[in-house]
Amino acid sequence: MVIMIVKWVLYALALILTAWLIPGISVNGLLSAMIACVVIALINTFIKPVLKLITLPINILTIGLFALILNALLFMLAAWLTPGIEVDGFLSGLLGSVVFSICSAIISKI
Numbered sequence: 699m700v701i702m703i704v705k706w707v708l709y710a711l712a713l714i715l716t717a718w719l720i721p722g723i724s725v726n727g728l729l730s731a732m733i734a735c736v737v738i739a740l741i742n743t744f745i746k747p748v749l750k751l752i753t754l755p756i757n758i759l760t761i762g763l764f765a766l767i768l769n770a771l772l773f774m775l776a777a778w779l780t781p782g783i784e785v786d787g788f789l790s791g792l793l794g795s796v797v798f799s800i801c802s803a804i805i806s807k808i
């Protein structure tokens with residue numbers, strides 16, 4: 699249980715780091731980042747698999763590059779659903795999703 703809470707806080711800090719690195723993304727505090735991490739987890743659990751299945755032909759045609767666009771759109775959806783998180787455009791969402799994914803991979807390896 700403690701490990702889960704620590705990972706949750708680390709993911710929230712990764713989101714704050716993403717907002718600090720990428721212009722066009724803003725996070726209003728740790729609580730907003732923690733809520734956004736829950737929203738991102740729910741989106742990745744329930745919505746992302748369905749969208750990956752629907753967009754499979756496009757993903758095959760683009761050799762997997764469409765997955766980056768899908769990640770950016772889902773990152774922007776999470777920001778839209780979460781109060782205190784702002785993403786100003788698609789490019790900010792794309793770069794933010796890439797940076798957050800890298801940070802998430804590092805956290806999950808720890």
